[in-house]
Each structure stands twice: as C-alpha cells, then as structure tokens.
Amino acid sequence: MKWIRERLPAWPGIFPVYSALVFWAYGWYMLMFMFKLPSWMLEVTFGEIVAYFSYGLILVFWDTVQMLAILVGLSFVLPRSWLNDDFSVSGTALAGLLFFWIMFAQFAFVGLVNLPPSQQIAVLVVALLGFILAVLLVRRFPAFRKLAVWFGSSAGIFAYLYGFLTALGVVVVLIRNLS
Amino acid sequence: MTMKPPISRRDFLKLLALTAATFLSKSVDRLLFPGGKSHSDTPGVIILVLDTLSALNMSLHGYARQTTPNMERFASRSNVYHSHYSTANFTSPGTASILTGTHPWTHRAFHNEGLVSAEKTDSNLFRWWGDDSIRLGYTQNAWVDLLLDQFSSWLDVHLNLYKFNLNKEPFYRKLLKNDFSASYRSLDSFSMELDPNFSASLMSALMRKTSFYLGKQAADREHASQYPMGVPQTVNDVASYFLLEDVFDGLMESSKSLPPSALAYFHLYPPHFPYAPRAKFMDVFKDGWLPPVKPTARLVKAGDEEAETRIVLEREHYDAYIATVDEDFGRLFDFMEREGVLEKNYVVLTSDHGDIYERGVIGHTNEYLYEPLIRVPLIISSPGQTSRVDVRTPTSSVDLAPTLLALTGRPIPIACEGVLLPGLGGEEDAQRPIFSMDAKSSHVRGPIRTATLSIRKGQFKLIWYFGYEGLEDGFELFDLENDPEEMSNLTAARPALFSDLRAELDAKLREVNAPFVKE
Numbered sequence: 074m075k076w077i078r079e080r081l082p083a084w085p086g087i088f089p090v091y092s093a094l095v096f097w098a099y100g101w102y103m104l105m106f107m108f109k110l111p112s113w114m115l116e117v118t119f120g121e122i123v124a125y126f127s128y129g130l131i132l133v134f135w136d137t138v139q140m141l142a143i144l145v146g147l148s149f150v151l152p153r154s155w156l157n158d159d160f161s162v163s164g165t166a167l168a169g170l171l172f173f174w175i176m177f178a179q180f181a182f183v184g185l186v187n188l189p190p191s192q193q194i195a196v197l198v199v200a201l202l203g204f205i206l207a208v209l210l211v212r213r214f215p216a217f218r219k220l221a222v223w224f225g226s227s228a229g230i231f232a233y234l235y236g237f238l239t240a241l242g243v244v245v246v247l248i249r250n251l252s
Numbered sequence: 253m254t255m256k257p258p259i260s261r262r263d264f265l266k267l268l269a270l271t272a273a274t275f276l277s278k279s280v281d282r283l284l285f286p287g288g289k290s291h292s293d294t295p296g297v298i299i300l301v302l303d304t305l306s307a308l309n310m311s312l313h314g315y316a317r318q319t320t321p322n323m324e325r326f327a328s329r330s331n332v333y334h335s336h337y338s339t340a341n342f343t344s345p346g347t348a349s350i351l352t353g354t355h356p357w358t359h360r361a362f363h364n365e366g367l368v369s370a371e372k373t374d375s376n377l378f379r380w381w382g383d384d385s386i387r388l389g390y391t392q393n394a395w396v397d398l399l400l401d402q403f404s405s406w407l408d409v410h411l412n413l414y415k416f417n418l419n420k421e422p423f424y425r426k427l428l429k430n431d432f433s434a435s436y437r438s439l440d441s442f443s444m445e446l447d448p449n450f451s452a453s454l455m456s457a458l459m460r461k462t463s464f465y466l467g468k469q470a471a472d473r474e475h476a477s478q479y480p481m482g483v484p485q486t487v488n489d490v491a492s493y494f495l496l497e498d499v500f501d502g503l504m505e506s507s508k509s510l511p512p513s514a515l516a517y518f519h520l521y522p523p524h525f526p527y528a529p530r531a532k533f534m535d536v537f538k539d540g541w542l543p544p545v546k547p548t549a550r551l552v553k554a555g556d557e558e559a560e561t562r563i564v565l566e567r568e569h570y571d572a573y574i575a576t577v578d579e580d581f582g583r584l585f586d587f588m589e590r591e592g593v594l595e596k597n598y599v600v601l602t603s604d605h606g607d608i609y610e611r612g613v614i615g616h617t618n619e620y621l622y623e624p625l626i627r628v629p630l631i632i633s634s635p636g637q638t639s640r641v642d643v644r645t646p647t648s649s650v651d652l653a654p655t656l657l658a659l660t661g662r663p664i665p666i667a668c669e670g671v672l673l674p675g676l677g678g679e680e681d682a683q684r685p686i687f688s689m690d691a692k693s694s695h696v697r698g699p700i701r702t703a704t705l706s707i708r709k710g711q712f713k714l715i716w717y718f719g720y721e722g723l724e725d726g727f728e729l730f731d732l733e734n735d736p737e738e739m740s741n742l743t744a745a746r747p748a749l750f751s752d753l754r755a756e757l758d759a760k761l762r763e764v765n766a767p768f769v770k771e
C-alpha cells in the first residue's frame with residue numbers, strides 16, 4: 074500500500090496531464106464530429122444530433138480516464154525520478170505521445186494484429202522507448218520542459234469546458250434512457 | 253379520464269406466452285412460445301429476408317450457375333415472382349418498404365442507417381397485423397434492427413441481434429436499449445466504428461477493434477476447415493460473427509414454436525458481403541464462366557472502374573456464398589415441411605436488394621438501379637400449396653404487406669402503396685408502373701433533388717440520374733424482354749416511348765416532392 078501511495082502521482086501533478094489528454098481526445102472527437110455533422114444534418118433533427126453528441130462526449134470521457142490510467146501505470150514502471158516526481162511535466166509530454174501512438178495503432182491496426190507475436194512485442198518495446206525518449210527530452214532540454222509546462226497549464230481550460238459539456242451530456246443520456 | 257378496461261382472457265394468454273418467451277428465449281432448444289394464442293383459425297406468416305440476394309445470381313431465375321437448388325425445391329410448391337423489384341438498392345429503404353408497404357419517398361428511410369419518418373412509424377405491418385396474435389422480429393442487420401426498434405411498440409417479441417452469434421452483445425448495448433437508435437448511431441456506427449483508419453474515439457474504438465479482431469480470428473481458425481474465408485460476419489457496425497448453421501437452427505426452433513396465426517419477420521445478414529462460403533462451394537464456380545461485357549456504369553469516372561479480375565473473383569465468392577446460404581435454406585425448408593410449418597403458415601422468401609458485379613462496379617453501395625441491384629426473389633408458399641405458379645408480371649416489394657394482410661383476412665390499410673400480388677388475390681397488370689429509387693444524398697425532410705429513379709413498365713425500364721454534382725443529368729432506357737442484360741440504351745432509338753416514360757417519372761417526382769416544396 075505504502076509503495077502504491079508513494080508511486081501514485083499527486084493530484085496537482087495529475088490535473089495538467091489530464092487536461093492535456095482532454096485536449097487531444099476531445100479535440101479529436103470534435104474534429105471527427107464536425108466531419109460527420111453534415112450527413113446527420115441531412116437527416117435528423119437538432120435534438121437527435123445533441124443526443125448523438127452527448128453519447129460521444131461520455132465515451133470520450135471514458136477514453137481520457139483509460140489514457141490517464143496508462144500514464145499513471147507508466148509512472149509505476151519508469152524510474153521514480155523520471156516520471157513520478159515530475160508527473161505534471163513529463164506526463165504532459167507523454168499525453169501527446171500517447172495520442173500519437175493510439176492514432177498509429179488505429180491506423181496500422183490490421184497490420185499490427187496480423188504481425189507475429191515477437192514483432193508485436195517489438196512494437197510495444199518501441200512504443201515504450203518512445204515514452205522514455207520523451208521523458209528524457211523533457212528532463213534534458215529546458216525548451217521542451219517549458220513547452221510541456223505551458224501546454225499542461227493552458228489545457229486546463231479544456232478540462233473545465235469539456236467537463237461541463239460532458240456533465241450536460243450525462244443529463245441528456247440519462248433523460249433519454251430513463252424516460 | 254377513461255378507465256383502463258380490465259385485462260381480457262386474450263391479453264392474459266398473450267402475457268403468459270410473452271413472459272414465458274422472454275425467459276426461455278435464451279435457449280433455442282426450448283419452446284419460444286408455450287401457451288399459444290387465440291386466432292388459431294387463420295394461417296400465420298413467416299417472412300424470411302436474405303439480405304443482398306440478387307435474383308440475377310439465382311439459378312431459380314435462370315442464372316448460369318447452380319446457386320439455388322434448394323430454393324428451387326421450395327419454389328416447386330410456391331408462387332414464384334420472376335420480375336420482383338425492391339424499391340431501392342440498399343438495406344434501409346428496401347426493408348422499410350417491405351415492412352410499411354410504401355416507397356422510400358414516403359417512408360423516408362432512404363439514407364444509410366435510415367429511419368422511417370416519425371409521423372409514419374405507426375404505418376407498419378406489425379401494427380396492421382393486430383395484437384391478437386404474436387408478432388416477432390429478428391435481424392442480424394443493425395440497420396434493420398433500427399427499423400424494428402422503431403416498430404417495437406407493435407412487436408411482441410424482438411429477438412436480440414446477437415442471439416445466434418458467436419460473440420456476445422457488448423454490455424453498453426444492454427444498458428442503452430431504451431435509446432437504441434441514437435446510441436447505436438453515435439457509438440457503434442460513429443465513435444467506435446471499426447472500419448475506418450481513424451475512429452472518433454481513441455481508446456474505446458481501439459479496444460473494440462482489438463476484441464473483435466482477436467475473437468473473429470480465433471473463430472476463423474477454429475472453423476477454417478468449414479469456412480476457409482473466415483466465419484460469416486456482418487460489416488463493421490455491430491461487429492458480429494456467427495456460424496450460418498447456428499442461425500438457421502435458431503430459425504427452425506423459432507418457426508416451429510410460433511403459436512398459430514403469428515407474424516414472424518426474420519432478416520438474415522448473408523449473403524451480404526463479406527462473403528464466407530463453405531469449403532465445399534469454394535471451387536464449384538471456378539468454371540471460367542463470364543457474363544457478357546457491359547458498358548461502364550454511368551457515374552463511374554474514367555480510371556475509377558473496378559479491375560475486371562476483381563469483379564470476376566468477387567462474383568465467384570458471392571455466388572459461392574449464395575450456394576452456402578441455399579444449403580442451409582434447404583435444411584430449413586425440409587424442417588418446415590417435416591414439422592408442418594408450411595401447412596400452418598404463408599412462408600415468404602425475399603430480399604431487400606441485390607448486388608452488382610459488372611460495369612466496373614462491385615457491391616451495392618452505389619447509386620445504380622440496374623437489374624442486379626433491384627431485382628430480388630419473391631417466393632411465397634401458401635398452406636396446402638403443392639405446385640409451382642410462375643408469375644412474370646413485374647411486382648414491387650410494396651406489394652408484400654397488403655397481400656399478406658389480405659391473405660390472412662385483414663383489411664388493407666390506405667397507407668399501403670402496393671397492390672395485391674397476382675395469384676394471391678391480385679390480377680396481372682403489365683402496364684402498372686414499378687418504381688425504385690436511390691436518394692442517399694437528398695435531404696430526408698426536403699424535396700428529392702439528387703437521386704437515381706427508375707420506372708419499370710411492361711417490358712421497358714427507364715432510369716433517370718439527376719442532381720449529381722459535376723455530372724449531367726441523364727437517362728437510360730432498356731427493353732428488358734429483348735435485352736435483359738441492359739446492354740443498349742434506347743433513349744435515342746425510341747423517342748416517343750422515352751418521352752412517355754420520362755413524363756411519368758417526372759410527374760411522380762413532382763408528386764412526391766410536393767409536400768416538401770414551399771410555394
């Protein structure tokens with residue numbers, strides 16, 4: 074238990090990281106939603122589109138929780154001084170990299186699932202090396218560090234904004250399913 | 253305020269049957285409807301829709317390959333409609349027409365994942381059937397399930413889409429079934445869509461992809477000797493895979509345990525792409541046979557044609573998959589004959605649309621209304637029928653609902669746009685116009701401005717393409733009696749005929765657009 078408590082990043086460190094994840098995950102969702110919107114507008118009412126949007130918001134919230142869990146999990150794996158003690162900064166950099174890896178995994182999905190297991194493990198190792206490299210960059214180069222700090226704090230506004238929207242989405246979904 | 257009437261004996265029996273059905277429906281080897289129902293003096297109706305079954309690829313309708321020997325056995329004691337048209341070239345509008353007896357411009361479910369317009373949902377076969385006998389709906393196709401969900405107030409039993417699948421229904425589907433349509437469209441078919449390279453959701457889509465592919469791969473390996481191209485599956489949206497024999501076993505049990513006078517609608521996914529023929533049919537159609545070479549389809553841009561080698565191969569797989577489905581249909585037919593199901597019910601075999609493998613085009617996600625896309629089988633076996641009746645007059649999928657209602661002694665609703673099928677209460681009328689439409693790019697709540705429309709009248713068929721961006725409007729006129737392959741466009745050679753049919757099509761379009769055009 075003590076080990077877990079020591080390893081678990083503190084909340085003030087987690088918030089900028091979560092904000093960065095929100096920026097990427099919700100930002101991507103908004104972009105995709107905008108692409109889809111015209112075809113829905115040809116067909117369903119505004120109210121229905123609000124409902125579709127709401128389901129997506131809740132799903133993306135769940136996505137951000139899962140992504141945060143991955144980064145927190147990494148802080149248990151990587152040396153403590155690398156990520157754990159510097160979670161707000163290194164974690165913010167890793168949030169961007171995680172977004173990139175997930176996009177890559179989606180894009181190359183069919184190829185990846187059909188690789189032999191040894192090569193799949195190699196891909197995972199490369200992904201992990203990428204995370205390590207990102208942490209090193211942030212630790213070694215002040216410019217990267219500054220960028221990560223700025224990004225983490227600026228993204229805070231998105232956490233509040235999308236948090237509020239998601240809460241509204243929950244209300245919409247509850248009304249539609251319980252009424 | 254009005255008092256609710258006390259529950260009648262009939263309602264009570266129905267409730268009993270339903271409660272039992274709900275509890276027992278998990279297990280297909282038990283009766284679905286113990287308890288039975290009243291109204292036992294009129295026959296029931298079982299409709300089996302095999303998705304994407306083109307009449308032109310069935311040996312029953314003269315196709316060069318022996319794809320449907322078992323359906324031919326069924327046909328030998330049925331009415332066979334040789335010029336039967338779907339109102340559309342894909343699932344949503346084609347199915348909605350079967351279930352509502354109306355054309356796509358009326359029911360408005362003419363987009364992908366289309367829904368019947370809100371003010372029309374109470375015009376459907378299940379409601380018209382009445383609530384004095386069981387009405388059951390089952391489909392493997394999510395787009396059809398959207399429609400069944402719209403009609404769920406008039407369905408006594410709506411079997412779960414995953415019921416006969418190898419994979420289980422995801423937990424969120426169970427949670428959100430009160431809002432099936434919106435949650436399906438938002439989550440299953442958009443945010444977590446399996447097909448595209450990038451889904452709107454990052455993690456959940458990736459998890460869903462992973463679990464689907466790993467599960468499917470394991471099933472493919474396990475059943476590789478039987479299904480060398482992989483086990484049957486639906487395309488991306490509901491991510492389900494299944495064994496055809498399980499699904500047909502389920503149908504057998506369900507049809508056997510139907511109470512008298514029931515209405516059952518079964519809509520299976522096969523032989524829809526992706527094709528999963530059984531091993532025994534894999535090489536049967538590697539016969540070198542080729543259909544006549546046809547002109548490239550009108551809307552295909554130069555250079556965008558599908559490669560001929562791919563067209564030939566896909567057609568071969570499609571035919572092999574049809575033969576696979578036919579084999580299982582043969583088992584179902586034997587079962588129904590043996591168990592007396594055919595004696596107690598009108599049994600209907602049809603499809604919602606076809607598929608095309610020619611003119612540089614593959615499949616049915618396109619704007620065409622050539623014969624392979626809209627001509628579908630319609631075979632109806634009546635209780636006590638022992639011989640085959642062939643009907644060659646053109647008929648439409650909107651005719652099915654009114655015919656089945658009339659056959660079982662029910663009134664034909666005014667909303668129905670079809671007529672009684674010849675040989676089942678109706679007369680042959682060669683001059684009756686039969687319409688089909690594809691209008692995916694038009695507004696559902698506005699006038700139809702971009703579409704392909706067709707009219708079949710007598711031996712002729714006129715196709716009209718209009719409103720497509722960057723393409724001139726155009727027409728194709730075919731003489732289907734002398735040119736069944738639709739090879740030569742007669743618009744120039746038969747100006748008077750062309751002008752008449754064009755005027756009729758134009759008048760129809762004006763008529764159906766009228767409610768949406770502001771003065």
Ligand SMILES: [Zn+2]
Pocket residue numbers: 303304342343344524604605
């Ligand atoms: Zn279909």
